[in-house]
Amino acid sequence: MPQRLRILFVSSEVEPFAKTGGLADVSGALPKALVGLGHDVRLLMPKYRGVERHAGSLTTAIPQLRVPIADRRSEGALLEGRMGSHVPVYFLANDHYYDRDSLYTTPDGDYWDNCERFIFFCRATVEAVRGLGWQPHVIHVNDWQTGLIPVYLETLYRDDPVCAEIATLFTVHNLAYQGVFWHYDMPMTGFGWDFFTPAGIEFYGKINFLKGGLVFADLLNTVSRAYAREIQTPEAGSGLEGVLQERSEDLYGVVNGIDYEVWNPATDPEIPKRYTAEDLEGKRSSKASLREELGLRDEPGPLIGMVTRLAEQKGIDLVLAALPELLALGCQLVLLGSGDPHLEQAFAEAAERHQGQVAVRLGYDAGLARRIYAGADCFLMPSRYEPCGLGQLISLRYGTVPVVRWTGGLADTVKEFDPIAGTGTGFGFEAFSAPALTGAVRRAVVVYREPERWRQLARNGMAEDFSWEASAREYVTLYRKALKKKNRRGE
Numbered sequence: 222m223p224q225r226l227r228i229l230f231v232s233s234e235v236e237p238f239a240k241t242g243g244l245a246d247v248s249g250a251l252p253k254a255l256v257g258l259g260h261d262v263r264l265l266m267p268k269y270r271g272v273e274r275h276a277g278s279l280t281t282a283i284p285q286l287r288v289p290i291a292d293r294r295s296e297g298a299l300l301e302g303r304m305g306s307h308v309p310v311y312f313l314a315n316d317h318y319y320d321r322d323s324l325y326t327t328p329d330g331d332y333w334d335n336c337e338r339f340i341f342f343c344r345a346t347v348e349a350v351r352g353l354g355w356q357p358h359v360i361h362v363n364d365w366q367t368g369l370i371p372v373y374l375e376t377l378y379r380d381d382p383v384c385a386e387i388a389t390l391f392t393v394h395n396l397a398y399q400g401v402f403w404h405y406d407m408p409m410t411g412f413g414w415d416f417f418t419p420a421g422i423e424f425y426g427k428i429n430f431l432k433g434g435l436v437f438a439d440l441l442n443t444v445s446r447a448y449a450r451e452i453q454t455p456e457a458g459s460g461l462e463g464v465l466q467e468r469s470e471d472l473y474g475v476v477n478g479i480d481y482e483v484w485n486p487a488t489d490p491e492i493p494k495r496y497t498a499e500d501l502e503g504k505r506s507s508k509a510s511l512r513e514e515l516g517l518r519d520e521p522g523p524l525i526g527m528v529t530r531l532a533e534q535k536g537i538d539l540v541l542a543a544l545p546e547l548l549a550l551g552c553q554l555v556l557l558g559s560g561d562p563h564l565e566q567a568f569a570e571a572a573e574r575h576q577g578q579v580a581v582r583l584g585y586d587a588g589l590a591r592r593i594y595a596g597a598d599c600f601l602m603p604s605r606y607e608p609c610g611l612g613q614l615i616s617l618r619y620g621t622v623p624v625v626r627w628t629g630g631l632a633d634t635v636k637e638f639d640p641i642a643g644t645g646t647g648f649g650f651e652a653f654s655a656p657a658l659t660g661a662v663r664r665a666v667v668v669y670r671e672p673e674r675w676r677q678l679a680r681n682g683m684a685e686d687f688s689w690e691a692s693a694r695e696y697v698t699l700y701r702k703a704l705k706k707k708n709r710r711g712e
Contacts, residue, residue, distance in 0.1 A: 226700055227261045228252075229357040231346055233339070233366035234324060235264060235310070238272040241324055243477070243611055244364055244394050247444070249304065250480050254693035256307045263355070265346055267319040268300060268312035276302030282311060283352050288345045291409045295341055299349050311353075313345050336402035339430065340409050343369035351383045359388045359700045365400030367391075368434035369410065372422065375437045377411060388707035390699055391438035393431070395608050396452050396459045397534075400430030424460070435464050439471075439710075440703040444609035445630030446474030457606055471706075473699060476633055477609040478689035479618065484594075486619050491591040496620075498683040501676060504595060504620055511596030514589075515555055515580035522551030523669045525662070526597025526621065528590045528612055531560030531568070536603030536626060541567055542655035543662075548578055550659075550666050555580045555597065557589055594619045598675075599665055603650075603658050607631050613647070614687045620679035623647035624661050634687065638678050640668055646682040 234240055236249030252262045273279060283299035297315035304310050313319075318338045325331060332338065347370060350357065362370045371389040378384040404427055407417055417423045422433040435441060443449045449472055451457040453465045465472060482488075486504070487497045493510040496503025508524055511517075517524070525547065529535045537560075540547075547554065556568055556579075565583050572581040582589060594600070600616035602625045609630030613623040617634075625631040627649045638645035648665045650657040669675050 222701060222704065223358060225260055226359060226697065227355070227357045228255060228700060229263055229265060229350065229360045230363075231265045231360060231367050231370060232363045233267060233342070235266050235304070237275045238266065238304075238310070239269045239324055243609070246611060247394065247477055248363065250478065250689045251693060251696065252308050253305060254478070254689035255696065257690065258693055258697060260697070262308060263357075264304060264308060264310040265349065266310065266312060267342055268314040269324060270320045270322070272302070272312055276304075276310060276312065278302070279312065283349060286313075286345050286348050286352070288341055288348055289411055290337065290341060290344075297341070297345055299353075311349065313342060313349070315341065315345075318342075335400075336406045336428070337409055339366045339400065340369065340406075343367060344373055344411065346370055347373045347378055347384065350387070351378075351381065356383055357387060359390060359703055361390045361392065361696075361700070362434060362438070363392045364394050365398055365431040365434070368400060368430035368432070369422075370434075371438040372412070372416075372433040372436075376416070386707065388440075388700070388703040389438040390440045390442065390696075390703050391434035393435075393441070393443045393452070393608075396431070396443070396457070396461065399424075399432065399459065399461070402428045402430075404428060432461060432464060435461065435468065439706045440473070440699055441465075441468055441471050442473040442475050442699060444475065444477050445633045446476070447632040448606075448608045448629040449474035451606070451629060474633070475692055475695045475699070476630055476687065477611065477614070478687050478692040479611060479614045481618070481688045484615050484618050486595055489591055489595065491588045492595040493592070496595075498620065498680045501620060501679060504679070507592065507596040508598065511555065511592050512553075514592070515582075516577065517553050517555070517580055518577040520551065520553065522553065523598035523666060524553045524555065524596065525599045525601050525624070526593040526616075527554070527556040527558065527601050528593055529556070529558045529602070531558050531564040533561070534605050536605055536653070536658075537564050537568075539603045539653070539655050539658050540601065541571065543658045544571060544575075544579070546655070546659045547662055548575060550663060552662065552666065553578050553580075555593055557582045557584075557586065557593060559584050594621055597621050598669060599624050599662070601662075602626070602631055604628055604631065605653060610634070617646060617682035617685050617687065620683045622665060622675075622678055622682065624658075624665055625649050626653065626658075627651050634685075638664075638668065638681075640674060643674070643677050644681070646678070646685060
């Protein structure tokens with residue numbers, strides 16, 4: 222087993238080049254942490270419009286890739302740039318597929334040719350590996366957009382001398398997004414109809430990219446241990462729980478990390494006064510500044526912060542239902558986010574009704590997000606489901622006490638505070654209901670009224686280690702497991 226692994230990390234979006242959500246954050250941070258552990262890591266993603274702004278000068282790695290799509294060939298090229306100073310990034314260029322206003326959608330819905338766009342991406346990735354002159358030990362693929370890569374490696378390319386020994390790890394960041402397309406697109410994949418079966422990539426009469434990754438990858442993981450268990454149940458399995466149960470021995474959970482250099486209240490340039498766990502005075506100043514910025518009154522109760530998508534998955538409807546009780550407890554609420562129009566309107570109306578107690582900013586403001594993490598006393602995440610979650614990890618880093626629903630990564634990363642022992646990092650609730658949410662906030666308010674105990678709780682959270690280095694070490698273990706499994710099958 223090689224000590225220094227060669228890892229090709231394939232993702233449809235990578236921060237800072239292109240982003241719609243948390244997948245990009247992971248894809249931008251994990252490879253850097255793996256390089257920090259001494260491994261040879263390279264990224265591969267589509268060359269969307271505008272990536273040059275962050276990639277530096279691009280060079281040509283492979284001038285022409287001719288990729289079979291049905292009975293024709295689509296042409297592309299592989300360009301090379303850098304992420305930081307240490308991580309090479311390959312950009313798959315094809316302007317017809319990727320030079321567009323956004324990554325996956327128009328204002329009216331998904332691009333009509335997303336199936337073809339990501340068939341091309343998956344097969345071109347394999348073709349690029351054949352032509353690079355650099356052979357990875359492991360290809361780490363992420364979410365449905367890359368789900369056909371393990372299928373190609375195990376079928377059409379299984380006898381190719383370059384591809385035959387490459388192991389695959391498939392990471393599911395959110396099982397709800399699966400890449401499901403009508404069966405008439407099957408010929409574009411290059412697979413025979415014998416793969417369009419329940420044992421292959423067929424899913425209720427359609428093609429399912431994510432299912433392809435689940436069935437054919439050597440090893441599987443998702444972004445928390447609790448979510449790995451939950452997705453094997455009918456309630457959270459999105460129709461794929463049977464596939465996941467069959468592969469339960471190959472399914473692992475690894476909690477995402479955050480970049481502790483980026484998220485650090487001791488150095489954050491966006492917050493009014495920097496602070497540490499040893500000296501929390503700057504946090505009190507940040508709260509006062511945030512209240513002044515948002516027009517909130519100076520009151521003795523805790524300030525609850527939320528930086529979130531306004532979607533029912535995030536439990537936003539619970540917050541609306543519980544809001545009168547939360548205000549009656551003496552809490553204030555600040556929310557930053559955007560999403561469903563009816564939820565945006567409901568929160569805007571709540572802010573109008575409760576001026577001085579509720580502040581809502583619709584949209585996204587990176588600087589304000591940081592000031593909320595620093596200035597709030599509590600950070601609320603009442604999600605219906607949450608594969609991992611990053612908000613609670615950032616809030617812990619900033620000494621802002623998370624109040625969460627016990628689901629997915631929230632259950633794995635937040636520990637209920639024990640006021641007697643002084644252990645734990647936050648407060649949680651089980652039932653998806655407004656009274657359960659209110660109960661957790663009420664417990665937080667009780668502790669908040671004891672300043673020394675509250676400071677201990679904040680310091681507990683700041684002492685937790687959710688850096689990417691810790692997660693990267695777990696991923697290296699999975700890469701080695703995937704290689705062992707691949708080698709056993711080859712023998």
